[in-house]
Amino acid sequence: MGGNGPVAGPLPYAEVTDEAYAERAAAGFTAQEFGSAVLLSGLCPRCHHPTTSTLVDELYRRAEQPAAPAGEPGHHTVLCECEAEHPSRPEGLLGCGAYWTLRLEVEA
Numbered sequence: 819m820g821g822n823g824p825v826a827g828p829l830p831y832a833e834v835t836d837e838a839y840a841e842r843a844a845a846g847f848t849a850q851e852f853g854s855a856v857l858l859s860g861l862c863p864r865c866h867h868p869t870t871s872t873l874v875d876e877l878y879r880r881a882e883q884p885a886a887p888a889g890e891p892g893h894h895t896v897l898c899e900c901e902a903e904h905p906s907r908p909e910g911l912l913g914c915g916a917y918w919t920l921r922l923e924v925e926a
């Protein structure tokens with residue numbers, strides 16, 4: 819990674835998603851299990867900064883709730899949580915605003 823040659827300028831924060839994000843993230847992210855949590859790390863498919871997200875197993879947490887969440891089991895919404903600067907980002911937030919759905923194999 820060189821420090822020269824700026825790319826197209828800083829990417830402004832925007833809450834967007836794209837099917838291609840999920841495909842690229844699925845190919846490039848690594849998942850590590852820590853008990854009931856999964857740590858995902860890779861490059862954000864939108865801003866290409868390193869990002870790490872922690873998923874807590876929702877299946878166990880929601881078992882006691884009668885209303886099941888919409889969506890299929892094993893699908894998680896992942897947000898970009900890079901530490902780089904993105905203009906127009908609301909205070910207190912991380913990342914560029916991109917989000918995508920990641921499918922994890924859930925073993926019973």
Ligand SMILES: [Zn+2]
Pocket residue numbers: 862865866867898900901902903904913914
């Ligand atoms: Zn970023």
Ligand SMILES: [Zn+2]
Pocket residue numbers: 862863864865866867898899900913914915916
């Ligand atoms: Zn990003």
